[in-house]
Amino acid sequence: MKIEGVIFTPQKIIPVPGGDVYRAVRLGDVGFTGFGEAYFSTFVPGAVKAWKRHRVMTLNLVVPVGSVLIVMVDTRLGSVSEGGMEVRTLAHSDYGRLTVPPGIWFGMKGLGLAPSIILNVADIVHDPDEVDRKNQDEIAYAWDSSQ
Amino acid sequence: MKIEGVIFTPQKIIPVPGGDVYRAVRLGDVGFTGFGEAYFSTFVPGAVKAWKRHRVMTLNLVVPVGSVLIVMVDTRLGSVSEGGMEVRTLAHSDYGRLTVPPGIWFGMKGLGLAPSIILNVADIVHDPDEVDRKNQDEIAYAWDSSQ
Numbered sequence: 001m002k003i004e005g006v007i008f009t010p011q012k013i014i015p016v017p018g019g020d021v022y023r024a025v026r027l028g029d030v031g032f033t034g035f036g037e038a039y040f041s042t043f044v045p046g047a048v049k050a051w052k053r054h055r056v057m058t059l060n061l062v063v064p065v066g067s068v069l070i071v072m073v074d075t076r077l078g079s080v081s082e083g084g085m086e087v088r089t090l091a092h093s094d095y096g097r098l099t100v101p102p103g104i105w106f107g108m109k110g111l112g113l114a115p116s117i118i119l120n121v122a123d124i125v126h127d128p129d130e131v132d133r134k135n136q137d138e139i140a141y142a143w144d145s146s147q
Numbered sequence: 148m149k150i151e152g153v154i155f156t157p158q159k160i161i162p163v164p165g166g167d168v169y170r171a172v173r174l175g176d177v178g179f180t181g182f183g184e185a186y187f188s189t190f191v192p193g194a195v196k197a198w199k200r201h202r203v204m205t206l207n208l209v210v211p212v213g214s215v216l217i218v219m220v221d222t223r224l225g226s227v228s229e230g231g232m233e234v235r236t237l238a239h240s241d242y243g244r245l246t247v248p249p250g251i252w253f254g255m256k257g258l259g260l261a262p263s264i265i266l267n268v269a270d271i272v273h274d275p276d277e278v279d280r281k282n283q284d285e286i287a288y289a290w291d292s293s294q
Binding site: 016017018019020021022023024025026027028035036037038039040041042043044047048049064065110115116117119121125126 | 163164165166167168169170171172173174175181182183184185186187188189190191194195196211212257262263264266268272273
């Protein structure tokens with residue numbers, strides 16, 4: 001299902017001799033709520049990182065290399081999508097940016113046979129105090145079903 | 148030589164099970180002058196992209212995958228490094244962020260045997276009117292000397 005506030009925005013790939021240019025995010029884009037920090041997370045093939053919830057941060061995620069599965073769960077009280085789960089694959093083959101608002105539990109898995117990399121352009125600087133964590137088995141999802 | 152205003156800032160790699168986290172740039176960092184747009188440029192091995200000069204944009208460059216040679220030439224009148232050339236390799240093995248101020252001619256080459264990728268966190272949205280270009284042979288540099 002579609003989680004309220006989660007937005008997928010296709011991004012342009014600009015053909016350039018020697019190597020293409022991939023837009024990630026710009027000022028004024030839908031889902032862009034300000035700049036705090038940009039960082040990469042890498043995934044060895046098959047690696048699962050789950051679960052996390054940011055209480056303040058809005059994430060803007062793009063995958064320039066490889067393919068990453070993102071599973072999101074809405075436990076926000078009173079949200080129109082409360083209790084819902086949304087699953088997205090970010091990859092070169094369907095290139096775009098995923099905006100994840102605060103309050104959403106999410107986990108990620110590196111798909112394919114090669115390492116993957118995801119960029120997060122966050123609207124705040126990393127702050128461990130605004131991050132909640134659960135173990136992988138605390139929210140049910142069949143991670144093994146996607147490769 | 149060192150070009151005035153060009154800054155290399157080592158960036159932290161945070162070990163994470165399943166795939167490390169690579170910091171790119173955050174609010175308040177040395178060399179960070181604001182957020183306009185983030186985009187990736189990719190390089191097939193050996194590809195040279197040269198030359199460009201931004202009249203307004205400050206670039207903040209990081210290479211999370213592969214290895215990219217950056218050649219910079221200072222033609223700014225009255226700069227303490229006027230006429231100087233600075234050469235840098237950005238790569239995983241010496242991970243960091245390169246700040247390139249406006250007014251510097253630069254070219255890049257993808258090193259190694261695999262594709263490389265460079266992230267630019269720019270302080271303005273792309274604007275073709277603030278970019279000057281020269282052909283590769285208009286500024287002398289032995290691109291073939293590095294691989």
